[in-house]
Amino acid sequence: MRRSLIRWSLFLLAAAVFSLPLVSWAQLTKADLDSRLKMESHVGNITGHAKDGAADYHRYCEGCHGVRGDGNGEVAQWFDPPNFPKPRDFQLGIFKCRSTPTGTLPTDQDLYDAISRGFDRSGMPIWNTFTKQERVDLVAWVKHFSPRFVSEKPGTAIQIPPEPEVTAERVKAGREVFARVQCWKCHGVTGEANGPSASTLQDDLGRPIAAFNFTEGSRPKCGDTDQDIYRIFMTGLDGTPMPSFADNIKPDEAWDLVFYLRSLMREPSKEKAIAQQLGLKPVDPNAPAPTQ
Numbered sequence: 001m002r003r004s005l006i007r008w009s010l011f012l013l014a015a016a017v018f019s020l021p022l023v024s025w026a027q028l029t030k031a032d033l034d035s036r037l038k039m040e041s042h043v044g045n046i047t048g049h050a051k052d053g054a055a056d057y058h059r060y061c062e063g064c065h066g067v068r069g070d071g072n073g074e075v076a077q078w079f080d081p082p083n084f085p086k087p088r089d090f091q092l093g094i095f096k097c098r099s100t101p102t103g104t105l106p107t108d109q110d111l112y113d114a115i116s117r118g119f120d121r122s123g124m125p126i127w128n129t130f131t132k133q134e135r136v137d138l139v140a141w142v143k144h145f146s147p148r149f150v151s152e153k154p155g156t157a158i159q160i161p162p163e164p165e166v167t168a169e170r171v172k173a174g175r176e177v178f179a180r181v182q183c184w185k186c187h188g189v190t191g192e193a194n195g196p197s198a199s200t201l202q203d204d205l206g207r208p209i210a211a212f213n214f215t216e217g218s219r220p221k222c223g224d225t226d227q228d229i230y231r232i233f234m235t236g237l238d239g240t241p242m243p244s245f246a247d248n249i250k251p252d253e254a255w256d257l258v259f260y261l262r263s264l265m266r267e268p269s270k271e272k273a274i275a276q277q278l279g280l281k282p283v284d285p286n287a288p289a290p291t292q
């Protein structure tokens with residue numbers, strides 16, 4: 001009897017310990033959210049105030065992102081990943097589009113840009129009809145949903161060296177980087193999102209997610225300038241299997257890779273013309289790893 005009591009209490013103790021992390025991820029209460037109503041945001045010389053974003057959020061964002069920002073708005077149930085990713089849970093404070101290193105919070109400008117840009121291949125609309133002030137207020141309101149914005153500062157934006165000139169050598173070198181760090185495992189050797197890992201990919205919440213298809217003319221979610229593409233693979237899309245390669249790719253090589261990615265994309269570009277002229281073949285996943 002006594003033994004089983006001890007066993008039970010050990011079991012309960014273990015259960016309590018294991019459920020701790022779950023408790024901290026559980027729904028935040030209204031009181032908790034209200035404690036952050038003074039949240040501010042700063043973009044350029046504009047200061048945003050969470051409270052001033054509340055009404056716009058209620059009207060335009062809540063249906064998807066939910067009253068408490070947990071991504072469980074009324075229509076969220078109709079979103080069906082991977083083709084229709086679920087609205088983001090802002091309570092987690094995890095964002096895809098950042099100028100800051102993986103694992104860190106985005107800057108206010110990053111959130112502002114994401115809201116203004118919208119997300120291609122998802123239900124997240126483009127919100128460029130709001131005034132600047134309204135968008136900056138919305139940024140503050142989005143931030144108030146997560147305690148991370150009180151306990152942590154945003155990361156320091158990564159340095160992007162000036163863009164070099166596109167040359168045949170660089171496009172070729174970019175192909176080598178694409179092979180070496182194995183972008184093809186998910187994105188496929190031709191960039192068609194059909195690599196060997198593509199069909200098994202899941203986001204951090206266990207939902208299926210598709211790799212980006214470079215060839216079908218859709219827009220990367222976090223911007224489509226050369227700088228944006230550089231930033232995407234050097235900071236990673238947090239919350240997804242798309243990692244940061246900051247530790248594996250040197251800044252100069254990163255530019256080579258951007259140029260190679262351009263050659264895979266459907267839009268005509270200098271890079272694409274060069275690749276065609278060179279008769280550049282897709283990378284060979286079975287080629288022996290290059291010695292360095």
Ligand code: HEC
Pocket residue numbers: 056057060061062063064065079085086087088094095096097098111114115119121122123124125127138142221
């Ligand atoms: C029709 C549904 C819908 C509405 C309305 C909507 N969103 Fe979204 N939002 C989404 C989805 C879906 C995602 C996730 C997209 C993805 O991860 O690919 C998202 C993602 C985001 C992100 C994450 C950005 C990042 O870098 O990770 C922010 C911030 C955001 N929305 C803000 C807003 C704001 C502010 C509004 C209202 C002005 C709004 N959303 C309205 C569906 C919506």
Ligand code: HEC
Pocket residue numbers: 096178181182183184185186187197201209210211212219220221222223229232233237240241242243245257261
């Ligand atoms: C483990 C799988 C995986 C690997 C390896 C990988 N990616 Fe991705 N990548 C993804 C997924 C998944 C997405 C889509 C994320 C989303 O839609 O939210 C993505 C998206 C992207 C995007 C578009 C982002 C956007 O904003 O829509 C670019 C650009 C990209 N990857 C480049 C690369 C490059 C370059 C490499 C190699 C240096 C690489 N990826 C390696 C899984 C991967």
